[in-house]
Amino acid sequence: MDREVGSRASKTLITALITLIAAIFLFPLYWMMVLATQSNSNIYNFPPPLWFGVALYQNWQRLIHGLNLGLAMWNSFYVATFATILVLLVSSFAGYGFSRFTDAPGNKVIYRFMIGTLMIPGTVGLIPWFMLMKWFGWLNTYWPLIIPGAANAFGIFWMTQFIRESVPQELYDSARIDGASDWRIYYQIVLPLIRPGLSALGVLNFLGAWNNFQIPLIILNDKTKFTMPLALTELNSLYSTDTAAVMLGTAVSVLPIIVAFLFGTRYFISGLTSGAVKA
Amino acid sequence: MFYVSVAPFIILFGIFGAYPVLYSFYLGFTQWDGLDAPIFVGIRNYVNLFKDPTFLQSIYNTVYIWIGSTVLTLALAFTLAFMVQMYVSTARGFFRVVFLFPLLVAPALTAIILSVLFSTNAGLVNAGLTWLTHHRVAYDWFSSLYAIKPMIILLVVWRWTGWHFILFLSGLQTIPTDLYESARVDGASGKQIFFKITLPMLTPVMLVSAVTATIGGIQIFDEPYVLTGGSGGNMQTGDTMGLYLYQTAFQQFHFGDAAAMSYVIFAMIVVFSILNSRLLRKRT
Numbered sequence: 001m002d003r004e005v006g007s008r009a010s011k012t013l014i015t016a017l018i019t020l021i022a023a024i025f026l027f028p029l030y031w032m033m034v035l036a037t038q039s040n041s042n043i044y045n046f047p048p049p050l051w052f053g054v055a056l057y058q059n060w061q062r063l064i065h066g067l068n069l070g071l072a073m074w075n076s077f078y079v080a081t082f083a084t085i086l087v088l089l090v091s092s093f094a095g096y097g098f099s100r101f102t103d104a105p106g107n108k109v110i111y112r113f114m115i116g117t118l119m120i121p122g123t124v125g126l127i128p129w130f131m132l133m134k135w136f137g138w139l140n141t142y143w144p145l146i147i148p149g150a151a152n153a154f155g156i157f158w159m160t161q162f163i164r165e166s167v168p169q170e171l172y173d174s175a176r177i178d179g180a181s182d183w184r185i186y187y188q189i190v191l192p193l194i195r196p197g198l199s200a201l202g203v204l205n206f207l208g209a210w211n212n213f214q215i216p217l218i219i220l221n222d223k224t225k226f227t228m229p230l231a232l233t234e235l236n237s238l239y240s241t242d243t244a245a246v247m248l249g250t251a252v253s254v255l256p257i258i259v260a261f262l263f264g265t266r267y268f269i270s271g272l273t274s275g276a277v278k279a
Numbered sequence: 280m281f282y283v284s285v286a287p288f289i290i291l292f293g294i295f296g297a298y299p300v301l302y303s304f305y306l307g308f309t310q311w312d313g314l315d316a317p318i319f320v321g322i323r324n325y326v327n328l329f330k331d332p333t334f335l336q337s338i339y340n341t342v343y344i345w346i347g348s349t350v351l352t353l354a355l356a357f358t359l360a361f362m363v364q365m366y367v368s369t370a371r372g373f374f375r376v377v378f379l380f381p382l383l384v385a386p387a388l389t390a391i392i393l394s395v396l397f398s399t400n401a402g403l404v405n406a407g408l409t410w411l412t413h414h415r416v417a418y419d420w421f422s423s424l425y426a427i428k429p430m431i432i433l434l435v436v437w438r439w440t441g442w443h444f445i446l447f448l449s450g451l452q453t454i455p456t457d458l459y460e461s462a463r464v465d466g467a468s469g470k471q472i473f474f475k476i477t478l479p480m481l482t483p484v485m486l487v488s489a490v491t492a493t494i495g496g497i498q499i500f501d502e503p504y505v506l507t508g509g510s511g512g513n514m515q516t517g518d519t520m521g522l523y524l525y526q527t528a529f530q531q532f533h534f535g536d537a538a539a540m541s542y543v544i545f546a547m548i549v550v551f552s553i554l555n556s557r558l559l560r561k562r563t
Binding site: 010011014015017018021022025026028029031032035043044046047048090093094096097098100101104106107110114117119120121122123124125126127128129130131132147148150151153156182186207210211212213214217218228229232233236237243246247250253254257258261265268269272273 | 280281282283284285287288289291292294295296298299300302303306313359362363366367368369374375376377378379380381382383384385386387388389391392393394395396398400401403406409410415437440441442445446449494497498500501504505508521524525528529534537538541542544545548549552
C-alpha cells in the first residue's frame with residue numbers, strides 16, 4: 001500500500017494527533033489505577049490526584065473487607081475456563097465435520113442455517129430461556145453460564161474456515177490409508193494443526209465469559225457465587241463513597257486480562273477481527 | 280460421522296436457542312406471571328406496549344443511543360484507521376493495539392469507571408470544570424435529564440472504536456497498491472482518490488461494522504443498568520429497550536409483555552439488516 005502521502009510535517013502532526021487520542025483512550029484506565037492507590041480524602045480534595053499515592057495497602061484492606069475478592073475472582077475464572085473449553089470442543093468438532101465431509105448430504109444447508117442463527121439477537125429468547133433454566137433447577141448454579149453458550153455459531157464458523165485453510169484434504173486421505181479412524185484424525189491430526197485458531201477463539205471466548213454481566217445477573221442470587229462484574233457492581237452500589245476501594249477492585253478485575261492481552265496480542269487481534277473481514 | 284460432529288451444536292442450539300426464541304413468540308400473545316399457566320390474550324400486549332409511554336420512551340432512548348454511538352464510533356474509527364494507514368510510519372504496532380484496551384474491560388466495569396469520572400464530588404469532570412471556571416462545580420450528572428444518554432454513548436464509543444478501527448485498518452490494507460498508482464498516473468487528485476477508490480472499497484467492511492454495531496446497540500443493557508442502578512435513570516431518560524425488558528420481566532414479572540417487547544427488538548434488527556443487505560447488494 002502506498003504510504004507516500006503528505007509531507008513530513010503533516011506526518012509528524014498527524015502522528016502527534018493520534019498519539020493524543022490514544023492517550024485520551026488510555027486515560028480512564030490510568031486514572032482508575034491512580035485512584036486505587038490514593039486515600040479517599042485525597043480523591044475528594046481539589047485538585048484531584050493525577051499521580052499514584054501511597055494508600056494502596058489501606059484500600060486493599062477495605063476492599064477485601066467489603067467483598068470476598070478471591071472468591072469472586074475464582075468464580076469468574078472457573079466459569080470462563082469451563083465455558084471456553086466447551087466452546088472449543090464443540091466448535092472444533094463441528095468445524096471438522098463441516099470442512100472435511102463436504103459431500104455429506106445437508107452439509108451446506110446446515111452450515112447456512114447455522115450462519116443464519118448469528119443474526120438472532122440473544123435478547124429475543126431471554127424469558128423462555130430463563131424459565132427453562134428454572135425448570136432444569138439450574139437457577140443460582142453455573143450451568144446456565146457454561147452449557148448453553150457451547151452452541152456458538154460464530155465459533156463453528158471460525159473453526160470451519162480455519163480447518164479448511166490449515167488441513168489439506170490429502171492429509172485426510174493419507175491418514176485414512178494408514179488406517180486412522182475419523183475420531184483419531186480429529187484429535188491426533190486436526191486438533192494439533194489448528195492450535196493457533198483454537199487459541200484465538202479461546203481468548204475471545206474467555207474474555208466474553210469473564211466480562212459477562214446480564215446472564216449472571218438474572219441467574220445468580222447467592223453472593224458467594226457472584227462473578228467479578230456482579231460482585232463489583234454490588235460493591236459500587238453499597239460502598240459508592242469508597243471510591244478508592246471500588247477503583248482498586250475494578251483494577252484487580254481488569255489487570256489479569258490486560259496482562260494476558262499483552263502476552264497474546266496476536267491471538268486477541270486475529271480472534272477479534274476474524275468474523276467481519278470475511279463476511 | 281458428519282452428523283455426529285454437528286450433533287452437539289444442533290442439540291444445544293435446539294434446546295437453548297431455537298426453543299426459547301419460538302416460545303417467546305407465543306408468550307408475546309399471553310399474559311403470564313411465570314407461575315400459573317400463561318393466558319392467551321391475542322395481540323393485547325402489543326397494543327398495550329405502543330400505548331405505554333415508558334416503552335415509547337425506551338425506544339426513543341435506544342434509537343438515540345444506537346444511532347449516536349454507531350455514527351460516532353464508525354466515524355472516529357474510520358478517521359483513525361485512515362490516518363494511521365496513510366500518515367503514520369513509526370510505532371504502527373503500538374497504534375494497532377492501543378485503542379483495543381477499553382474492549383478488554385467489562386461493559387459493567389466501564390460504567391463504574393465512568394460513574395466515578397462524572398461523580399459529583401470526586402469526579403474529574405467536575406474538577407476540570409472547577410479549574411476552568413474558577414468556581415466550585417458540583418454538578419450532579421446522574422440526575423440531569425440530558426446527560427445520561429450522552430454518557431452511555433461515550434461508553435460505547437470508548438469501548439468499540441478500537442475494534443472497528445482494526446477492521447477498517449485491515450480493510451484499507453487489502454486495497455491493492457496498483458489501484459492507487461494507476462489513479463495517480465491518470466492525474467487523479469488526493470480527494471478524488473479518497474472518494475472514488477478508498478471509500479467505495481471500504482464500504483462492505485463498513486456495512487458489516489454497522490450491522491454488528493446495530494445488533495449490539497439495540498440490545499444495550501449493561502451500561503444503562505449500572506449507570507442508573509437498574510432504575511432507568513431520572514424520568515427514565517436512560518431506560519433502553521433491553522433494560523426495560525429486564526425490568527418488566529424480572530422486577531415486575533410481566534413475562535408476556537416482556538416477550539412481546541423482545542419481538543419488537545427482533546423486528547427492528549431484522550428491518551435494519553434487510554435495509555443493509557439491500558445496500559450491500561446494490562453496490563456489488
